[in-house]
Amino acid sequence: MTDRPIDPDVDLHVPAQRAELHWPVIVAIAAGGALGALARHGVQSALPTGAADFPWGTFWVNVSGCLLIGVLMVLITEVRQAHRLVRPFLGVGVLGGYTTFSAYAVDFQRAVAAGAPVTGLVYLGATMAAAVLAVAAGMWLTRRIARVQAGVR
Numbered sequence: 001m002t003d004r005p006i007d008p009d010v011d012l013h014v015p016a017q018r019a020e021l022h023w024p025v026i027v028a029i030a031a032g033g034a035l036g037a038l039a040r041h042g043v044q045s046a047l048p049t050g051a052a053d054f055p056w057g058t059f060w061v062n063v064s065g066c067l068l069i070g071v072l073m074v075l076i077t078e079v080r081q082a083h084r085l086v087r088p089f090l091g092v093g094v095l096g097g098y099t100t101f102s103a104y105a106v107d108f109q110r111a112v113a114a115g116a117p118v119t120g121l122v123y124l125g126a127t128m129a130a131a132v133l134a135v136a137a138g139m140w141l142t143r144r145i146a147r148v149q150a151g152v153r
Contacts (some may be wrong), residue, residue: 021085025056029088029092032091032092032094033093034097036098037098039097040098045120055110055111058127059123060106061099062101065099066132067134069138069139072090079142107123109122
């Protein structure tokens with residue numbers, strides 16, 4: 001084991017990358033994924049949803065998760081050195097389990113099947129635009145706060 005960062009995006013078809021997988025990484029991702037999925041369920045249960053209605057629960061889960069991904073990546077790559085399992089646990093596990101772009105695709109399909117294709121298309125575009133903007137906002141905000149705390153303007 002080394003202290004170098006772990007790339008959690010391993011392609012198991014590439015033998016050299018298979019060696020990157022270690023049980024601590026797998027456990028960190030699994031534990032984080034379970035926590036993220038529970039958080040997603042809680043948020044989605046608290047927000048309105050419907051077959052033909054705009055799926056606000058999935059929308060806000062994905063947008064908030066993307067904001068947090070932007071924050072996390074700046075914190076662990078620019079602000080301070082993180083333990084090698086932080087990215088697999090929080091980034092891949094918790095936030096990967098929290099965000100749900102598979103449900104996003106199903107929500108679109110349900111809207112179209114319910115006779116609301118315009119709602120579905122608006123949802124597709126709005127989610128992607130909001131998700132990208134949320135990552136950028138999370139990164140910008142975190143960098144700004146880190147600069148202020150460091151006394152740099």
